[in-house]
Amino acid sequence: MKGLSLFLGCLVPNRYPGIELATKLCLATLDIDCSDLPGASCCPAPGVFRSFDKTSWLALASRNIVLSEEMERDVLTICNGCFSTLADANHIIQDDEKAKEEVNIHLQKIGRKIKGNIDVRHIIEYLYQEFGPEKISSFVQRPLDIRIAVHYGCHLIKPTKERGLGSSERPVFFDELITALGATSVDYPDKMACCGAGGGMRSAMKEKSLKMTEAKLAKIQEADVDCIVNSCPFCHMQLDSGQDEIKELSGTEFEIPVLHYTQLLGLALGFPAEMLGIDIGIEKNRKLMELLDSRVKP
Amino acid sequence: MDKIPREDIDIKKQLKEVSTNALRCMQCGVCSSSCPSGRHTNLNIRKLVKNAGTNSDILKSEELWMCTTCYNCQERCPRRINIVDTVLEIRSISAHQGIILPEHRLVCQMLLKYGHAVPINDKYKIKRVEIGLEELPETVHKYTDSLNEVKELLTSCGFERFAENNTNEKQTTEITE
Numbered sequence: 001m002k003g004l005s006l007f008l009g010c011l012v013p014n015r016y017p018g019i020e021l022a023t024k025l026c027l028a029t030l031d032i033d034c035s036d037l038p039g040a041s042c043c044p045a046p047g048v049f050r051s052f053d054k055t056s057w058l059a060l061a062s063r064n065i066v067l068s069e070e071m072e073r074d075v076l077t078i079c080n081g082c083f084s085t086l087a088d089a090n091h092i093i094q095d096d097e098k099a100k101e102e103v104n105i106h107l108q109k110i111g112r113k114i115k116g117n118i119d120v121r122h123i124i125e126y127l128y129q130e131f132g133p134e135k136i137s138s139f140v141q142r143p144l145d146i147r148i149a150v151h152y153g154c155h156l157i158k159p160t161k162e163r164g165l166g167s168s169e170r171p172v173f174f175d176e177l178i179t180a181l182g183a184t185s186v187d188y189p190d191k192m193a194c195c196g197a198g199g200g201m202r203s204a205m206k207e208k209s210l211k212m213t214e215a216k217l218a219k220i221q222e223a224d225v226d227c228i229v230n231s232c233p234f235c236h237m238q239l240d241s242g243q244d245e246i247k248e249l250s251g252t253e254f255e256i257p258v259l260h261y262t263q264l265l266g267l268a269l270g271f272p273a274e275m276l277g278i279d280i281g282i283e284k285n286r287k288l289m290e291l292l293d294s295r296v297k298p
Numbered sequence: 299m300d301k302i303p304r305e306d307i308d309i310k311k312q313l314k315e316v317s318t319n320a321l322r323c324m325q326c327g328v329c330s331s332s333c334p335s336g337r338h339t340n341l342n343i344r345k346l347v348k349n350a351g352t353n354s355d356i357l358k359s360e361e362l363w364m365c366t367t368c369y370n371c372q373e374r375c376p377r378r379i380n381i382v383d384t385v386l387e388i389r390s391i392s393a394h395q396g397i398i399l400p401e402h403r404l405v406c407q408m409l410l411k412y413g414h415a416v417p418i419n420d421k422y423k424i425k426r427v428e429i430g431l432e433e434l435p436e437t438v439h440k441y442t443d444s445l446n447e448v449k450e451l452l453t454s455c456g457f458e459r460f461a462e463n464n465t466n467e468k469q470t471t472e473i474t475e
Contacts, residue, residue, distance in 0.1 A: 010416040013435030017426045020435065036436040039444030041413035047367050048405050048415070051389035052398065056455040063451055106454045110447040158369035159382070168373050194334045194368035201335070201366050204401040208364065211338035277429050 003033035004076040004121065005068040007086065010042050011233035012078060018277010019233055022262040023078050023123065025276070029269050030131065030139060034076055040064050043077075043085040046155065047199035050085070058099065059106045061089035062114045066107065074119040076126060078262065080232035081198070083122040084155035088162055090120045122156060124231045124261060125165060128173045133180035141270035143182025145295040146226040146288075148264075149256075150174050150185050151216075151239065153232040154194050168192065177261065178229060181268035188223035190216060197238035210249060213242040217254045227257035227288050229264050236260055243284075257288040267292065309354050309391065316387035317351030322377045329371035329381055339364045343371050347381055350388065357392040363399060393460060406461040413438035413448040 006027070012019045027034045042049075043061060050057040065086060068075045077083040093100045093116040104113050127136060157168045165171065169192070175185035196202070196212030217239065220228060230236050240258040247253050259278065266276040273289045323344075330336050330344040341364035349356055356362060365385050372381045392398070398406075405415050414437070423433045438445040452458070 008435055008437055010414040013426075013437060013439075014414065014416050014418040014422055017422065017431055017435075018429060021429055021431055038436045039438060039441045039447075040436075041438045041444070041448045042409055042415045044409060045405075045415050048402055049409065051386050052393040052402070052406065052460045053455065053457060054386075054390060056452055056457040059451055059455050060448065063447065106451055109454050110450050112447075154366070154368040154370075158373055160373060168369075190334075194366045194370075196334070196366060198366035198368060200363060200399075200402055200405075203405055204363060204399040205339075208335075208339045209366070212334055212366070215334075215338065274429070 002118070003035065003073045004126075005035050005037040005071055005073040007037055007040055007043070007064065007068075007075050007077045007082055009077070009079045009082040009233070010045075011237060016233050016236060016260070016277065018279065019078065019236070019260045019262055020277075022260065022266040022271075022276040025271055026262050026265050026269060030127075030136075035071060035073060037064075037067055037071070037075070040067055043079075043082040045081055046084040046088070047081070047201075048203065051200060055102070055106075057085070058089050058092060059103055061085050062093060062103045062107060063110070063112060065090055065093070065118065065120070066112045066114050069115055069118050070112075072118075074121055076121050076123060078123050078231075078260070079234065080122070080153040080155040081234050083120065087120040087122075090116065090118075091162055122231070124156060124174055124177065128177060133176040136177060136265075137180040137182075140181055140268045142268055144264065144268050144292065146183050146292065147186050147224065148178050148183050149188055149220040149223060149225040149228045150178055150191070151195065151228055151230040151235055152192060153230060153235040154198060156231055174231065174261075178264070181264060183264070186223050186225050188225075189219045193219075195235040195238040196242075197234050202234075202238060206245070207249060209238070210242055210246055213238050214246050214250070214252060217243065217246070217256065218252075220256060221254055225256070226291060227259055229259050229261055231261050233260065255284045255287075257282075257284045259285075309357070309395070312391050313354060313356070313388065314351045316391070317384055319380050320347050320350045320384055322379055323347050324377060326376060328374050328376060332370040332374045333365075334368060334370065335364050335366055341365060343381065343385075346385070347379065350384055356388060357395060357397055362389055362392060363402075396459075398460060403461060403463070406457070410449065410452060410458065410461050413445050 157165050178185040196209040201209035243254045263276045333343050335341045341361045434440040
């Protein structure tokens, strides 16, 4: 198996560093060969930058891929947006010789060249395909007896022709990685619905984007879960900070804890919440930690 | 709405080219009924697909930017039309005309300056250290040479045009109103 390099993106290191730390702790515990990827930039974000200019989007994505090619490692992403950009760009480079040549003209100016000889992975599909739920559960130190609303996010699986992870209508692989930790993945209406942040909506039309988030959160609340678990820091931000923003806009309160899968996995592997950046200063997360402590399985 | 002021014929040609695939649309409405944005905003993706190659007003329509690119419509389209990909192409024609929302222009400025759409700030530098990480992550934030590479690459692609406040700013203002 080829080693990996960890692509951080923007939101994880710059807004949710706990996810970065949780990822590193989980990778080390599972003995996955993964290095830092020094000098990487924004992926760049698929919704906005690809919308503006495909050439710049592809060139910058290619530079990030080249950094990992030079280390002879596959890229590991922990964000659906980064996965969308880097996997799509990688497919273009591998399938379209003309596009690859054009990109290399730009890359030549910074002394680099893309080959198209590595893969781009997302931590959820990597853990599912390379480990599988059964092997993951063999690492569990602290089974998590809680009810979870899984949020896949759009770009982990769609467009399906690019991702190759099966149908996007009722996927189960992420749910299986949740139940592998002892938790219950609770079904809820509109489970596959978008968080509302993508495509530049959160940046330019925040109130409109939050209407989508509010609809999704309302369905999750009705399902009576202990927390939401996602695989994308952009969805994470929309579902987490979005709760505060919705409260300010419409007065609706949710108070549903939000965790990235690496943070949930970290808890199950036995790491304390503070080492996983599950900020116990956030009231909703503190309550979740109390609940977990009261439900430790023998 | 006013006509697009310059290179109008060329724009129509471009729109037609990127929308050829959408001509197969039979207006069944599966796209609209699958659209999470359409439930809460003015986005009517079926109408947008119908007008894609024929009406250049689409370039100035606010709805063009209400798609979250979730791909539901594209996945479910019985005619296998690349709806989201077409939306992205039309957005690009719009942005190349200088029609870009102010917030999106700001995101472009961030990328040019910091190499990140969401750069680090002091609050999160402290937070990183508090949980036991280094103050700066292993990204362009830590390596000046790498940031310079990113800037050089973006310049090579002519990306600055999307960050500049140009003469078309009036159009942008109209869009946001």
